[in-house]
Amino acid sequence: MIITLDGPAGSGKSTIAQRLAKVLGIEYIDSGALYRTLTLFALRRFGTVQGFEGEVAQYFEAHPNALEVKFETHRQRIWLEGEEIKDQIRDLELTRQIRFVAGHPGCREVVNGLMKNLAQSYSVVVDGRDIGTVVFPESKNKFYLDAPSSVRAKRRALELGEPISGPGFERMVQEIEDRDRSDQQRPIAPLVCATDAKRLDTGEMGVEEVLAWISQRLV
Numbered sequence: 312m313i314i315t316l317d318g319p320a321g322s323g324k325s326t327i328a329q330r331l332a333k334v335l336g337i338e339y340i341d342s343g344a345l346y347r348t349l350t351l352f353a354l355r356r357f358g359t360v361q362g363f364e365g366e367v368a369q370y371f372e373a374h375p376n377a378l379e380v381k382f383e384t385h386r387q388r389i390w391l392e393g394e395e396i397k398d399q400i401r402d403l404e405l406t407r408q409i410r411f412v413a414g415h416p417g418c419r420e421v422v423n424g425l426m427k428n429l430a431q432s433y434s435v436v437v438d439g440r441d442i443g444t445v446v447f448p449e450s451k452n453k454f455y456l457d458a459p460s461s462v463r464a465k466r467r468a469l470e471l472g473e474p475i476s477g478p479g480f481e482r483m484v485q486e487i488e489d490r491d492r493s494d495q496q497r498p499i500a501p502l503v504c505a506t507d508a509k510r511l512d513t514g515e516m517g518v519e520e521v522l523a524w525i526s527q528r529l530v
C-alpha cells in the first residue's frame with residue numbers, strides 16, 4: 312500500500328502522515344526531511360545552497376550510500392555520511408534554503424529514487440509536494456491537504472517556539488506565501504493537487520478529525 316499526502320508547508324501533512332502510519336502499522340517516509348538533509352549537506356560542504364545544487368546531486372549519485380534511511384518501530388531514521396541526522400535539519404535558516412534543492416531536477420531524482428526503493432519493500436505513507444503527481448502517480452490513495460497561510464504560519468511558529476504575533480510572525484506568513492508561489496511555479500514537479508486526489512482544508516480541523524476523514528476514504 313502507498314498512501315500519498317501532498318500539500319503546502321504547514322498544511323498538517325507531516326503530522327497526519329506520521330499518525331496515519333502508526334494507526335495502520337506501516338512506515339512513514341518524510342520526504343521533507345530528505346530534502347532538508349541534502350540542504351544540510353550543501354550548507355556544510357559549500358556554505359550555501361544556491362548555485363551548488365548540481366554538485367549536491369552529483370555527489371549523491373556517485374555516493375548512493377551517503378544518504379541512508381532505516382525504519383525502527385515505525386520511525387524514519389536518516390544517516391548522512393554515517394552521521395544520524397535529527398534536529399540539525401530543523402533550523403530556520405536551513406528551512407529558507409530548501410527550495411533551491413527541492414527545485415533542482417537532479418536533487419529530486421536522488422530523493423525520489425530513494426523513496427521508490429523504500430516503497431518496494433514496505434507499505435508506506437509519504438508526504439510532500441509532488442508525491443501523488445510525480446513520485447507515486449499509481450497510488451490509489453492520494454490526498455491533498457491545505458489550510459490558510461496564517462494558520463500554517465501559526466503551526467510553524469509553535470513548532471519552532473516562535474511568537475504567533477508581531478513582525479516576526481508576519482514575516483513567517485510572508486515566507487510561507489513566497490514558498491507557496493515558488494513551489495507552484497517551479498518548472499520541475501510543481502505543487503499541484505493530483506486530479507484523482509481527495510482534497511481537504513485542515514484549517515479548522517483537529518488531528519483526529521483529519522485522521523478519521525482520511526481513514527474513511529482509504530481503498
